[in-house]
Amino acid sequence: MTKTKVPAGPDLSVYIAGIKLKNPVLTASGTFGYGEEFAEFIDLSMLGGVIVKGISLKPIVGNPPPRIWETPSGMLNAIGLENPGVDVFLSQKLPFLRKHDTAVIVNIFGFSLEEYVGVAERLDGAKGISGLEVNISCPNVKAGGMAFGTDLKATFELLSAIRKATRLPLFAKLSPNVTDVTEFAGAARDAGCDGLSLINTLLGMAIDVRCRRPRLANCTGGLSGPAVRPVAVRMVWQVAKKVSLPIIGMGGIVTGEDALEFILAGASAVAVGTANFINPLATLEVLSGIENMMAEQGVSRIKDLIGKVSV
């Protein structure tokens, strides 16, 4: 009796900083809330993981409107880190996420080293959290409001302090608003981070020329969306060449092909962000796009493509 060989489906699993993901598609912080709004549209258990909207020690109400402005193939945002605070996250938001078979990575931030450490400590023992993504791009109010993530020494000190506060896998979310992102990647590695997440938004501005005012109440904001993708891909590539920490790549991913750019550049996983605003099914479309491309090229394991751009 002949045995018919059924080809196995593509293996989409990836390991990143000790976390096993069923597939490389995550959601980017700030674009997916805490998952509840998307349950209407997708089964969250199909995602590799959810990186939640950033959490601080105390609730933050955010900036006055206007908080967003559309730009060519992108948008500016100055939401102002609005979030309900770590206590409400633990009691009201995390339980919903834990009902699903998907990695939960909690983005954290603060306005002083103590605040960052405080929120990391609160999350350290919580069940159901796979890792922390540290948003280092916040201003340090104790140092005149200079952003941690644009100062190498401040970045190292911050991440070292958070490292001591938790055993959870730590990803440093790098700011692109620096001269050499690889230096900051190195600082994160030296501080004991387990992985890197890049890029965060690019600093931008838009002006209403009739009213002669900035479009955002905050004047400047973060640029995201397809417009930033070439910058993000370049930075992932540069960092992957220099620092051997696993990378979650993000910046304007809308399709599976976009995701593969990041993977080939060196990312082990990707995060879909702004695309979620224009299509609630974007994450699943990116996932099936990756699968289609793998079939087209005869690739059976996504991990075989990580860093495989030939230069």
Place this chain on the structure above:
Amino acid sequence: MPSNRLHKATILTHKSAGRGYYRLVLKVPEAAAVALPGQFVMLRVSETLDPLLARPFGISSVPSKSSIEIVYRVVGRGTMLLTGLGSGRVLNLLGPIGKGFPVPDKGVTPVLVAGGSGFPPLHFLSQQYGSRAHIFIGSKDKQCLPPNGIIESFRDTTFKVHIATEDGSSGARGMTTDILNEFLKKMEQKAHLVLYACGPHPMLAAVSRIAAEHSISCYVSMEERMACGLGVCMGCSIPMISGGYKRACKEGPVFDAREIEWGEQIRLPIPHKKQGF
């Protein structure tokens, strides 16, 4: 997955309605079946990345059980591109979205106040609950009023239409809020009145003040720039007196006017214009 609010909507008719407005009727039975006055939809006017974001439009009516109507004018790139789309075109639509106007109780006389291009949700409201309603429609001048077809529709569905233009080119001369105030002052009994307003935020702030002076309930439909319409981008924030913000797309767009921190909302920038432009 069970059904959700993401639909393919087919353009049935798309016509210029006068005064710069367009009336767009979309076949989208799942949304038409559940749409309530005060709710809105997000429409992607292109399948490309230009423009990137969907645009919000208040639902103006449900002309049949399988279609909804929106009435809009060109205010930017998205609406400009929309005007070029003809019947048969299929668009991605998210909706209906948000909390609509509270249903007027039996015995209530609704008092509707429409300013600028805020009339569509009130148009929907008047079709369902307009028979006893007064509607106050105001604008800078006759050219900025809603299209005649809409005004006629209000005449059919409401008890009385009150028009005011600041320059007196149509209806009474003055601000909508002034003629509203005069109307309310003349009413002996006010307990059965409920205000429903939609329009520029400074107008809504003024209506809110008038409502408070006359001790009348007032519901306002607020708008703010939004990226997603789903409740996650946190862009469409409306400042609350109780502190912090609520989302126009989730906790709104209709709010009890007393909840709103009107101070920040009045701060509207004014375009620089040479006289006569």
